[in-house]
Amino acid sequence: MKNLIFIPSYNDQAELSKLIEELIYVDTQNFILVIDDGSDTPLVNVNISDRVIFFRIPFNAGIGVATNIAMDYAIINKFNYFIRIDADGQHHPKYVNQILKNLKNLNADMIVGTRINHKSYGNLRNALATIVKLHMSFLLNKISTTKLNDWSTGFFALNQLAIEKLAVFSYDRYPEVELYLRAAEKELKIATLDIFQLKRNEGNSSLNLLTSVKLLIRFYLILIRYCIERVRKL
Amino acid sequence: MKLLFPFFIFFVVIYLFYKNKLNADLAGLLILGLSFLLLISNNNFIIYFLADILSIQYIPLAIIACSIAIMFCLCIYLAVIINDTRKRQIHLVRMLAQLKLNS
Numbered sequence: 001m002k003n004l005i006f007i008p009s010y011n012d013q014a015e016l017s018k019l020i021e022e023l024i025y026v027d028t029q030n031f032i033l034v035i036d037d038g039s040d041t042p043l044v045n046v047n048i049s050d051r052v053i054f055f056r057i058p059f060n061a062g063i064g065v066a067t068n069i070a071m072d073y074a075i076i077n078k079f080n081y082f083i084r085i086d087a088d089g090q091h092h093p094k095y096v097n098q099i100l101k102n103l104k105n106l107n108a109d110m111i112v113g114t115r116i117n118h119k120s121y122g123n124l125r126n127a128l129a130t131i132v133k134l135h136m137s138f139l140l141n142k143i144s145t146t147k148l149n150d151w152s153t154g155f156f157a158l159n160q161l162a163i164e165k166l167a168v169f170s171y172d173r174y175p176e177v178e179l180y181l182r183a184a185e186k187e188l189k190i191a192t193l194d195i196f197q198l199k200r201n202e203g204n205s206s207l208n209l210l211t212s213v214k215l216l217i218r219f220y221l222i223l224i225r226y227c228i229e230r231v232r233k234l
Numbered sequence: 235m236k237l238l239f240p241f242f243i244f245f246v247v248i249y250l251f252y253k254n255k256l257n258a259d260l261a262g263l264l265i266l267g268l269s270f271l272l273l274i275s276n277n278n279f280i281i282y283f284l285a286d287i288l289s290i291q292y293i294p295l296a297i298i299a300c301s302i303a304i305m306f307c308l309c310i311y312l313a314v315i316i317n318d319t320r321k322r323q324i325h326l327v328r329m330l331a332q333l334k335l336n337s
């Protein structure tokens with residue numbers, strides 16, 4: 001059994017080596033693939049173990065492209081499980097074991113880490129982000145066959161079947177919604193794991209007002225495409 | 235009848251996005267442009283205002299509409315080309331990644 005832990009990184013140097021150290025010594029079956037998505041300062045390759053692999057995309061292509069590269073790598077090297085975790089330290093490494101355990105015990109194809117504390121009304125920006133997320137979740141839960149409380153979480157795990165079924169699609173920036181919708185479309189068994197999201201220690205979220213508007217428009221387009229595909233299937 | 239053109243272009247954009255010929259970001263931008271077109275083509279005040287600042291004595295609505303239509307067609311054409319180029323670029327990056335990671 002081999003597990004591929006995929007860490008996409010864009011200007012997240014500070015927490016990365018600590019995260020890798022914590023993940024690599026947890027289990028000897030863990031292999032870590034760090035993909036630097038064209039950070040302004042290229043990532044320094046920390047030679048902790050042979051089980052840590054680095055790759056740098058020469059330009060900022062988006063997490064979706066990095067996810068595709070990681071999935072291709074997992075398929076070629078016959079990894080049994082695929083876990084994605086954020087590089088900014090917002091997902092505690094202890095959840096990796098839990099998500100793997102759930103994947104095996106629940107006999108699921110995909111486990112989505114649902115952040116129990118992702119709703120925040122502290123300031124205007126957070127409140128707006130929360131309202132947008134709630135609006136997205138409401139629509140997605142109405143339309144999709146899958147019901148999730150958190151559609152924008154970046155922490156998830158896949159088994160071999162799910163990797164193969166989801167790797168055929170090309171993903172773009174912020175691919176989470178599309179990935180979970182594709183999983184629902186491919187009739188994969190999806191379960192959830194409640195996680196507590198930690199505070200970001202360094203760096204800022206790449207989301208601002210403009211990117212949020214772009215994300216919302218893209219969300220509607222993906223939703224329209226999903227509806228068309230469902231209607232065509234009927 | 236006024237709404238026919240914006241709706242036609244809207245369906246063209248959705249179709250191209252659905253067929254993977256148009257990137258989501260670019261399609262979003264075009265839909266925003268279409269909303270703007272919908273707004274101005276249904277608002278006399280904006281049309282008169284535009285005619286006024288462009289010093290058009292007789293408001294040739296049809297000509298303006300045609301110009302916008304041609305511009306939009308060109309924009310869509312460009313967007314499809316950009317999308318195609320990006321897809322090739324991403325394909326190359328994925329190939330490069332596999333070569334490097336599996337060597």
